[in-house]
Amino acid sequence: DSGVTQTPKHLITATGQRVTLRCSPRSGDLSVYWYQQSLDQGLQFLIQYYNGEERAKGNILERFSAQQFPDLHSELNLSSLELGDSALYFCASSVARGQSSEQFFGPGTRLTVL
Amino acid sequence: AQSVAQPEDQVNVAEGNPLTVKCTYSVSGNPYLFWYVQYPNRGLQFLLKYITGDNLVKGSYGFEAEFNKSQTSFHLKKPSALVSDSALYFCAVRPPSGGSYIPTFGRGTSLIVHP
Numbered sequence: 001d002s003g004v005t006q007t008p009k010h011l012i013t014a015t016g017q018r019v020t021l022r023c024s025p026r027s028g029d030l031s032v033y034w035y036q037q038s039l040d041q042g043l044q045f046l047i048q049y050y051n052g053e054e055r056a057k058g059n060i061l062e063r064f065s066a067q068q069f070p071d072l073h074s075e076l077n078l079s080s081l082e083l084g085d086s087a088l089y090f091c092a093s094s095v096a097r098g099q100s101s102e103q104f105f106g107p108g109t110r111l112t113v114l
Numbered sequence: 115a116q117s118v119a120q121p122e123d124q125v126n127v128a129e130g131n132p133l134t135v136k137c138t139y140s141v142s143g144n145p146y147l148f149w150y151v152q153y154p155n156r157g158l159q160f161l162l163k164y165i166t167g168d169n170l171v172k173g174s175y176g177f178e179a180e181f182n183k184s185q186t187s188f189h190l191k192k193p194s195a196l197v198s199d200s201a202l203y204f205c206a207v208r209p210p211s212g213g214s215y216i217p218t219f220g221r222g223t224s225l226i227v228h229p
Contacts, residue, residue, distance in 0.1 A: 043204065043219045048215070
């Protein structure tokens with residue numbers, strides 16, 4: 001158990017809908033990262049927050065947004081969903097944003113868009 | 115820009131035999147290198163990292179990795195494979211300073227250990 005929790009575990013929804021994925025980092029970790037994992041794209045970095053502020057953006061679509069709250073939990077919002085958004089979404093946390101810190105990954109949310 | 119290559123999509127090895135999962139990287143300066151493992155329906159788990167110092171790094175579950183600067187490689191090794199080692203393995207690199215703090219992951223190598 002990495003100490004990172006993600007809810008829900010599974011999500012099935014229809015095209016055009018909006019969903020929110022939630023992540024609680026390990027106790028004491030200030031950095032939260034969101035990743036998308038699919039068979040064809042591999043593990044894609046979406047966005048990073050550090051202590052409530054956005055720090056880095058990766059291949060995140062404009063239809064997607066995220067935030068980190070004062071209690072350090074984070075939410076990833078996906079809207080106007082398309083079939084191609086079906087994937088595993090992982091949250092990871094680390095102690096700091098430094099390069100030497102390893103990341104601790106949550107169990108993921110499997111999103112299926114029908 | 116940094117990049118990571120895992121040249122093998124799949125590695126097959128018999129239980130008890132040594133295993134190697136290959137990783138090469140490209141980054142400016144000295145890299146920070148990581149290996150993660152992903153079991154089915156689970157998130158990635160940190161195995162080991164190279165920051166500085168001894169080129170041979172030991173990690174969890176008997177795994178080790180050797181940093182080779184001249185060959186820009188960071189291959190994952192284990193002297194004797196177990197069936198339970200069967201999983202997806204990811205190599206990742208972070209630059210030592212400046213730029214993005216975000217690690218770049220390889221596409222992953224599926225390790226299959228046969229009984």
